[in-house]
Amino acid sequence: MARNLPLGEIQGKQRFRAIVAALFLTLAALPALADGRVTFASLDEDLTRGAPTAIDARLYRPEGPGPFPAIVGMHGCGGRDFRTRDAPYNTIRSWAEALSALGYVVLLPDSFRPRGVMEVCTQERPPVSPHRHRPRDAYGALAWLRAQPFVLADRVFLMGWSNGGSATLATIRADNIPDLRRRAGGNFRAAVALYPGCTTPLKSKWRTRTPLLILIGDADDWTPAEPCRELAALRQGAGEPLALVLYPGAYHGFDAPDHKPVERADVPRAGANSKGHVTIAADPAARADAFARVPRFFAEHGGIKPP
Numbered sequence: 001m002a003r004n005l006p007l008g009e010i011q012g013k014q015r016f017r018a019i020v021a022a023l024f025l026t027l028a029a030l031p032a033l034a035d036g037r038v039t040f041a042s043l044d045e046d047l048t049r050g051a052p053t054a055i056d057a058r059l060y061r062p063e064g065p066g067p068f069p070a071i072v073g074m075h076g077c078g079g080r081d082f083r084t085r086d087a088p089y090n091t092i093r094s095w096a097e098a099l100s101a102l103g104y105v106v107l108l109p110d111s112f113r114p115r116g117v118m119e120v121c122t123q124e125r126p127p128v129s130p131h132r133h134r135p136r137d138a139y140g141a142l143a144w145l146r147a148q149p150f151v152l153a154d155r156v157f158l159m160g161w162s163n164g165g166s167a168t169l170a171t172i173r174a175d176n177i178p179d180l181r182r183r184a185g186g187n188f189r190a191a192v193a194l195y196p197g198c199t200t201p202l203k204s205k206w207r208t209r210t211p212l213l214i215l216i217g218d219a220d221d222w223t224p225a226e227p228c229r230e231l232a233a234l235r236q237g238a239g240e241p242l243a244l245v246l247y248p249g250a251y252h253g254f255d256a257p258d259h260k261p262v263e264r265a266d267v268p269r270a271g272a273n274s275k276g277h278v279t280i281a282a283d284p285a286a287r288a289d290a291f292a293r294v295p296r297f298f299a300e301h302g303g304i305k306p307p
Contacts, residue, residue: 036061038107040144043180044136053115055137057144058088058108060100066150069303070105071157072141072188074134074164077121080110091256092161095291102295103304105151107144111137111167120163124268131200134167135176139184146185155302158191159294162223162252165196165214172210173201190301192294195220195252198227206231211241213297215290217250222267222278245293247286254283255290 036059041052058080062068073092081088088096088108096106111134112118120126128134138158146153160168170176172191181187190211198214200206214232216225225246232244253259261281295306 038144040109040140042133042137042140043143043183044133044140047133047136052140053137055114055140056110057141058096058110060096060106060108061150062100062103062105066105067152068103068105068150069155069157069189069298070107070145070151071099071159071298072138072145073106073108074138074158074160074167075108075110075112076162076164077126078119079112079117080108081113083118090258091253094257095159095255098291099295102306104157104298105145105148107141109137109141121264122266122268130163130167130197131170134164135171135173136180138167138171138188139180142186142188143184154186155189156186157298157301157303158188159194160192160196161194161255162196165193165223166200168193169196169198169201169206169208169212172208172212174207174209189303190298192297194255194290195223196228197223198231199224202227202231202234207235207238208240208242211297211301212243213294214242214244215247215255215286215293216245217247217252217254217283217286219249219279220252222252222280243297245289247283247289250283250286251279251281253280254286256280256282256287258282 038057038059039054040057042055043052045052073096075092092108096108100106111128115128117128120128142156145151145156158168158171168191172188188210192213195216196214214228216228218225228244232242235242247254259280259282261279263277263279265277267278299305
């Protein structure tokens with residue numbers, strides 16, 4: 001039962017949360033403790049009608065032998081890495097480095113380049129689908145992680161941004177291909193989706209048994225928040241483990257380390273607002289909250305308790 005807290009206790013809790021967020025953001029600015037490249041097989045033989053796609057992935061490891069809990073991070077529609085340099089985009093890199101510094105193994109698969117695709121943001125009909133191809137990549141990543149001696153096989157989490165957030169929802173869908181979970185040796189412990197597209201799940205009677213946290217800005221005009229709000233209300237009403245956080249005034253990509261507002265007019269009309277463009281902008285307050293909230297969420301489901 002909820003209780004009214006004294007003002008001093010409320011202020012103390014707020015200060016503690018602020019300290020945790022500040023510490024996590026500081027960790028995000030530190031170099032990765034370990035960064036390697038690995039290759040694993042996607043579970044997409046049914047789509048290729050032959051050999052599975054060999055997925056390139058960046059691996060971030062804490063110091064020590066482990067075993068550690070792990071997180072699979074699914075990139076957005078722009079791909080995992082900068083086109084002009086061999087490095088992940090700043091947003092997912094900062095998350096990977098901070099989570100690794102907390103004690104998680106983080107694996108960042110590239111769903112696009114192994115299939116000859118650079119990005120799908122500007123494509124009306126993307127050749128790599130967040131609903132078909134990318135869940136198979138996610139479960140392939142899970143299978144690879146579960147086989148590693150430095151990973152706690154029953155404590156692997158899933159996280160995705162934008163297109164990768166949509167892929168996250170598709171991956172943990174309760175009626176997804178059961179064979180994927182069987183071949184991966186299990187399921188993800190819990191999942192986080194940042195500014196995913198919720199329209200398709202809402203229209204397709206999506207449901208889940210995997211604990212899920214959705215983080216999205218209420219001003220997002222690329223993947224609007226309203227379908228996510230409706231999805232959360234519907235699934236919460238059915239008793240499913242879904243939590244939704246709406247950030248007031250925040251746009252798409254609110255968790256970027258530093259991103260001045262940019263309007264894009266090169267995305268398909270179906271994904272743009274009525275003016276034909278979308279806005280991408282960092283929001284320091286929303287970013288700080290997300291960087292504090294996500295580790296707490298993972299800890300609630302068997303992950304590492306944040307400092």
